[in-house]
Amino acid sequence: MGNNPESQGAYMPLPEGRSFANELDRDRRLRSEALANIRSDPYHYLVVLSLKRFLITHDRETIGVVWNEHGLKRAGLSSVATPLKVLSSAYWWLAASLAVCGAWVLGRSRRRGLFHPLLTIAGMFVAIPTLTVGQDRYHFPVIPLVAILSAIAIIAWLDRRGVRRLQTGDRM
Secondary structure, eight states, X not given: OOSXXXXXXXXXXXXXXXXXXXXXXXXXXXXXXXXXXXXXXXXXXXXXXXXXXXXXXXXXXXHHHHHTHHHHHHTTOGGGHHHHHHHHHHHHHHHHHHHXXXXXXHHHOSSSGGGOHHHHHHHXXXXXXXXXXXXXXXXXXXXXXXXXXXXXXHHHHHHHHTOOOOOTTOOO
């Protein structure tokens, strides 16, 4: 879906008006067309479409609100859907920005650097939709890693400021 000549990087319906013997035949033929498209213009695939797919996947966080819009309407709260989407996306951008800072902290560490397991796993979850097809819900698997990397950034910032944190065994 994200690698055919008509693709803009996002999810799109399968081509109409074409017949296939079965799903396996359809998948094989469309896969060969996608690979031929990638080979014909690798720059377009690696740079243009990959950037589009990355942005489509990570540019906002509104899916939770969208999935609940029917309930909001039923409760007479349809007017709050857009503000909730803006708030949710702002929170996502803050968390994602902090996660990039946390990734920077881990990447600079002397122990594992860029090969730290958190960075490797996050990279895998980011790479798959970036190389295949973009969709906002495809960033869901990376959300726990965004939270962890954000926490690493916050802890590093607190450490630099000399803020004392609770340690194991401290009483509140």
